[in-house]
Amino acid sequence: MIAKQKIHGFVAAFDYNHQKMELKNPKDRAELLDHNFFKYDRESILKEINFLKQLRPNLTRDTYHVSLNFAPTDQLSKNQLTQIGKDYLAGMGFDDNAYAIWQHFDAEHLHIHVLASRIKYDGSVVSDSNNYQRSEEICRKLEQKYGIETVKSSKEALDRAPSKDELEMIQRTGELSDRMLMQERVKDALSKADTVSDFIALCKQNGVHLIFNQSVSTGRVSGITYISDDGFIAKGQKLGNQYKWANLQNNLNYEQSRDRQTIGETNRDTRERFKELLDQGNRGTENRNGQTSRNSKQHHEQSAGFTSNNESSYQNRNESGFNTHYERTNNYKETEQELEEAVSNQLSTGTSAVISSVSSLLGSISGNEIDDDALRRRKPKRKR
Template sequence: MIAKHIPIRSLRKSDFANLVTYITDAQNKTERLGQVQITNCEASSLQDAIMDVMATQRINTRATGDKTYHLLVAFPAGENPSASVLKEIEERLCTGLGYGEHQRISALHHDTDHLHIHIAINKIHPTRHTMHEPFQAYRTLGDLCTELEQLHGLQQVNHAFCHRISENRALDMEKHSGLESLVSWIKRTCLNELSSAQSWKELHEVLHKNGLELRERANGFVIEADEGPMVKASTIARDFSKQKLETRLGPFEAFLEQKGQKRRQYQKEPLRLRVNTSALYAKYKIEQQTLRESQEVALKKIQRHMDREIKAAKRANCLRRATIKVIGEGRAVKKLLYAQASYALRTEIQTISKKYQKERQDLYGTHKRCTWADWLQKEAIQGNVEALAVLRACEGTRCLKGNTVQGEGQPRHGPIPVIDTITKKGTIIFRAGMSAVRDDGNKLQVSREATFDGLQEALRLALKRYGNRITVNGTALFKAQIIRAAVNSQHPITFTDPVLERRRQDIRCTLLKKENTHERSEHDRGCDRERTRRGTGHAESSIVTKHDATRVGLPDGRNNADSIITQKSNIKRIGRIPPPQSQHRLRTLSQLDVVRIPDRGEVLLPHDVPHHVEQQGTKPDHALRRRISKPGMNQKWLKGIGRPKHFRYTTGDDSVAGSSKGSIKKSKRRR
């Protein structure tokens, strides 16, 4: 694991919003953007978090440095820690740098050979509003990476400081551009001769023969090439620092111009690889030169149009001022009109300048020059096989590790599926359903989640490129998934591992038996239905008609009327107990026992708890009955009119609510 601070080259280009927009841009790639995490921000959405950070940065008006910290965390090829481990690594690194409470936004990227995280940190504290700049962050990051590698069992990376900062920059330039730096060229061509020089004259002669010159600059020495680039002498080797050279060779002696012929000269050329890149690099230089010339022509054209419009605006303004001069108005009015004319001219010129500034920016975007490595990537995506071979021949290119699929045959070039991207090491990443498959020329790997579509696509490509003998490397789960995908896809594949091949054949035989059994059972059911139909004649009747009898080959119904009366086969007697699926239906619901299962525990309530809290019992439903207890209901009975006395309903009486004893007796007599 490597953690590195990426500083901004120009302070005026520092912008937290632009950085977050870059790291969260998927660029229409399936494998680029992973999880995006917002930390220590009040907002939940990405745009609101950016505005929150920008507002916090604007509060601090005293800080003059860069207010944004860009941290990059990269892992070795083939290493994919889990989401929880990545989150803990981010938290530990930010806390170790002193940014534990600061606002930050991180994004996980998968579009290169190395899994990496971009972290955009706000240097301004959200509550104290002070800017924090860590001291010697590279040392702190190296120690933290060592601890985290040991804690989570990650691959050990050498975090010792083997190179100086300037040398590291030269190495980074080589990795990104693919061109040999001046430092590497000097070390390769004349380092031994420079180290063996015994005087200033010999040292200058060696440098001159190689098209170099040693000059004093500030408090040290620099080595400058004829084409312009220069490096510090101490970057080549520590023995070439000013102090050590003067100690070994005496006081510095300037170089006296000589007319000797130069043996070689530094030129920006591709790094030396196993393949010849002369033709491709010549094509690259021609394209870049053509692009540069077309860009210059377009810029000159834009500049001419802008000058023409500005001149037209100035002519119109001169005419306007001349008109103001001849009108017969007062001095104050003319002064106001002149001011309006000047303001209108300035506004129009600003509008014209903004318009053509946008056109220039669009032109730079369409005529953007690219490095040698980027040009190779573009050519490889367009199908240039030679460019792809150059990318795969770069130093440091390693085969894919982990869960991979490989064939025994020689790689064969053919049509490639939808390409998502191609890395600078020549690994092709193309889409396969919801996942992606990586191809380095020798092995295939299903990146991230191994989906069924991705596994089938990997097997199809392996069969197409390497033949039908496939080697599978990885975990036991991955091998089992590959076997299942191979069986389901029905590809003519043979695994080189005898255990995997035996397992594939067993699963295939089992599936074939199930299919045959299913087909046989379907066939038998169809035959049974046909026999039943022929035996019964019609679905609604057991008597075969004359037409049916003739159609199925039975005797004519006129001559054999009794013989065509048949019965259904397998008819059993009617039982007294219904089948299980017909038991406990609504008809017998009142006869079934009921079991009560309380959902919650039952407890006794204390004596001081109000009565309405406990479970309420059954209440009377007098509101549904006749109101027999009204005053005056028995007034006629008291007066002797002959009306029986009314009484309330009770459970033990054979009566109904609102009845009288006389009516009850009459009803009994009727019975």
């Protein structure tokens, strides 16, 4: 099971899932599996979310939205999917939060979407510190609990998996993305190389040039960037764990003092060869038509996890503001493990605000409009 976190606001997340329930093709329509709102109605739900926001008006990221994706071999009932969604939320600390769970049918694999407010009914907030790491740990536990196929964690996976855009592009064009081609070329070089010098030469033969993040004073290397002949750029972490410098140096015969000069010369050669490309990427320049240059655009796509071959998908995602678990906006700092966030929230409670807000909300919804089942499921914990 793979969890992919989406970074956007509650309204956009809710509308995305709800609109999937209204698709023209019945086979593609999403299905609501569970929720604990007072009533499953957009206006009522937004009122409920708004009063929660009043408890934490300065909280910018008040939403947690994730898709849970299962292997093709996994056969799960709707009840099992629902319980997995609830178990996942509980494991992430959402034990007293407004939530909804949908099953989507717009992909070949089984998957559900889980949406929750980070703001609890007592005014406290679910921490988003180390979200990605905690999420993977919970997925491994749920795989064991429900007997579903075990998926390697991001730390164990050698290659970063293709994105949905890349898979769709392969189906449409029969061609691999720039990133996937680079993975194969670097992997081939790595399989034949014994030393760092061998690796540099073999990569160059395969049309891939290297820039090492090397300290001028000590010669110490802390990272690596790959550039293809046609100008596609990717850092090691964008390709997968085996392409990161930390792992490369463990698989190659590397000595800092011996290889310092070779690495320095490689950096100078690559920077000279791609000087215009690197300058454009750094400056974000525009061409004569006022359009961002292709090379500069590749820098942006690479940093966001997109492939330059799939320009339509790139544009569609920009327009929708929808980002996957492996794709993050520049508002969030990427770590070595990609989407792991390291933001801690020191929280306090706001009981009196909750009581007045709940009263206001219930006053705006007539008794016969409230979903009785949802109300029974909702048992807010209010501090006295």
